[in-house]
Amino acid sequence: MIGRRIGWLWLTLLVSFGSQAELRLNLLDDGLSRSEHVASQQLLDEALNALPPSLKQRLGRTVSVRWRQLPAEVYGRAGRWSGIELNAALLPALSEGRSAHIQTSRTHGNQRRELLATLLHEITHLYDRAQLWSPANKHLLQQCHRHAQTLGLVGLPEQCRGQTARRFTLSDDPVLLDLAGWPQRVARRGVRAQANHQVARSPDSYELSNPREFIAVNMEYFLLDPSYACRRPSLARYLREHFAWSPATSTCSDELAYLNAGRDFSRQPVGRIDPARVYQVDYLLAEANNELASRWGHSMLRLVICAPGRPLGPDCRLDLQAHLVLSYRAFVDDVQLSSWRGLTGSYPSRLFVLPLQQVIEEYTKAELRSLASVPLKLNRPQLEQLVTRAMEQHWSYDGDYWFVSNNCAVETLKLLRSGTQHPRLQALDSLTPIGLLDSLYARDLADRRVLDNEAEALRLGYRFDSFRDRYHAMFSVLREHLAVPxxxxxxxxxxxxxxxxxxxxxxxxxxSAALLLLEQAALRRQLLLAQDELKHRYLSNRTEHDPALHTADGALQQILANSGFLSRPAELLNGGYGLPQPGEWQQLERQSQARQEHLLLLSDALDKEVRTLLAPSRLAELNASEANLKQLGEHVRALHKASGGLQLP
Structure with missing residues (x-):
């Protein structure tokens, strides 16, 4: 009986540890002068005042802080004795009031701010380690003790010791890991990515070292930078919810900047999107064809954006010109996608933002693939958080594209998980675009009813049919009127x-109108064949001495180098982190416009030079197809004029 009482007393003290106390920072003098002591204490008080009240309550202990000789590049660290050490070489400037005017190459600006950030960083590490005694773990311990009493045991049973040994820390929270850039690997349940690919627009590359450093670095900015909530809204929301508290923040713009990767080089590529103006998010599937890289389809997300002045509602689905497509694609650093390099992960995978109309044309006309656009069943907060998360990925993500393990379906699923935090998405796994859509159907996360009636689906924009059927219809006209063999x-x-x-x-x-449509199809087919032929010659001979190849190679390299910003827009901006803020938009527009104008010139030059690489027979066929189109166009105009401008039946 006495043993049980001792066990209960031990457990009660353990689970209540820190519930009454609050974090205190105890400065160890170690011979400090009065001015050094005062300046040091002011720094510690400022750090305490910046911390969330719940963190101070949960950490609930006295932490010693002392100045010590450390390597020059180290501002401070959590010592082996669980206190915090600061670099003594920085103390004279702090005590003399000079540190606030000493600019550093570090991200917080001056030396004093860096010292303050260091304190917050190291306190976060201590808090992260102390999360074993979080409220969730206290509840678990209480359950374990009740179980021990029932069994008549003294102390904790063995299975409970195993459970409490598990780390319940901030840095290994699955939600945080998804947002931080260590997502759960698809088809490897519970296994996290080894490398962090959210490398662009980072405030401090040290955050990419591991999840522990990530949370510590981000706490610095969450607590010290009022614009953090605008620059990293998903992480700021997570931290606000975790601590049930928010620091002072700037007023954020409703709009988020993005770079439109459309192929119209004459237009300004910088766009802005207000998540509140997105009516729905659709899973957009490009259906399969016979090409190796396309036989499983292609996963995309369609943002159904309301045109200016349109109230949020079903009519927004008619505003096709305003809709955008989020598409994870391999950024191709040669002429066209190489199957082998896609299998070996040699391509960067990036999130492109494209106009819906261009995507429709690419797939239905050029590749003769139909598109299915299926609304996802998301509530309003999930939808807006997904759009925001997508824009964060657009500016920060630079992954590796693998046909099998990190393809468009895998990337899209990871975005859906981290963007919505929908519980039914967390255990969903799929490696193929078609399989992912089927899984969304099975979990009632996508509305399959919109495709039940094909005519209605086409009319309402839930389906965009391949031009293959139209070509068949036009060919029937030829057989009927010209009796072609x-x-x-x-x-x-x-x-x-x-x-x-x-x-x-x-x-x-x-x-003639039917012939014109078919001739356009024939030209597209020749362009695709020419592109494929060019790819093989370019890849197999790029190291050989070939004057024609060398000339075109220069143009190709220039256009690829200059178009890379469309998939990695962060390279347009110097400084800053996260989502670009209104103060950076002017620079962004200026830089992107200059790149676009250069691309317009390069694309004209490339069109001429690349043709020198084609086999004579392919070039002759391409020229003949273009001549056919010109002749047919003149023929149709002449017939139309002769008919008195009658409309085609």
Whole structure:
């Protein structure tokens, strides 16, 4: 009985440890002068005042702080004796009031701010370690003790000791790890990424070392930088909720800046998005075709954004010109995607922001793939947090693209997890775009009903059909009015351009319009074939002495180097971290506009020079297809004029 009472007393003291006390910072004098003591105590008081009340209560102990000789590059550290050591070489300037005017190369500006940040950093480490006695663990310990009493045991049973040995710390919280850049690996449940790829726009690269340093560095900025909540809103929200407290913050803009990676180099690429103006987020699936890299589809997210003046509601789905697509793609540093390099992870994976209309054209016209746009079942906070998180990733993420283990589906799922924190997403796993959509259906996270009626889905923009069906319809017009001998549209498109040309003259207006659409398809097909041919020649001969290759290679390298900012916009800005703030937008617009103008010139030069790399037969076919289009266009205009401007049936 006495043993049980001792066990209960021990446990009661343990779980209540720190509940009454509050963190105190005890300065060890060690022969400090009066001015040194006063300046040091002021620094400690300022650090205490900056900390969240709940942190001070939970840590609940006295922490000793002393000045000690440390390496020059070290401002301070948590000592082995669990106190904090500060670099004594910095004390004279602090005591003389000079440290606030000594600028440093570090991120907080002056030496005094760096000392203050160091204190907060090291206190965060102590708090992180002390989270074993968090409220969650106290509850667990109480349960374990009740279990021990039931069994008539003294102290804690063995299984409870095992449970309490588990670390319940801030830095290994799964939610934080997702936001920090160590997400759970898809198809490897519980296994976290080894490397952090949120490398761009970082306030301090030291945060990428490990999760413990990440939380300590971010606490510095959370507590000291009023703009932190605007620059890293997802992390700021997490820390506010964890501590049930918020420091003083700046007023944040409703809009978030992004770089539109559309191919129209004549327009300003900097855009702004207000998450509150996003009506829905759709899972956008580019359906499969026969290409190796495309047979499992492609995962994207569609932001259904309301046009200016449009109230938030279903009619926003009609504002296609305002909609954006979030697409994780391999940033290709050669002419086109190499399957082998995609398998070996040689491509950077980045989050592109693209206009919906361009994405529709790319897939339905050029690649002849249909698009399915399925609304995700998210509540309003989840939706807006997802949009915000996507913009954070757009500015910070630079990963590795792998066809199998880190492809578009995997990247999209990781964004959905970290952006929404939806509980039904946490255990979801899929390595393929089609599989991911099926999993979203199975967990009632996507509304499959919108695709039930194909005609309605096309009319309302839940589906965008491949132009393949339209080409078949146009080819039926040719067979009906011209009696061409080919039986399938593919056979017609496989003909040489000069073999198709004799059929233009006898065609009436309606048939000529059908021929024009098919000729556009034939040209797109030739461009894709030329691109593939160019890729193989470029990759296999880039080290050989080939004057034509060398000339085009220079243009290619320039355009690729100059277009890289569209997928990694952080390179346009010097300084700052996280989401660009309004004060940085002017620089962003100026830099991006200059790049766009240069790209416009380069693209014209590239179009001419790249053709020198094509085989003569391919170049001849490409030129013949372009000549066909020109001839057909003139033929249609002449027939239209002769008909008195009648509309086509």
């Amino acid at each position: 080919q039986r399938k549209v593919e056979d017609w498109l496989n003909l040489a351009a000069e073999q198709r040309r004799p059929w233009f003259a006898p065609a009436d207006l309606r048939t």
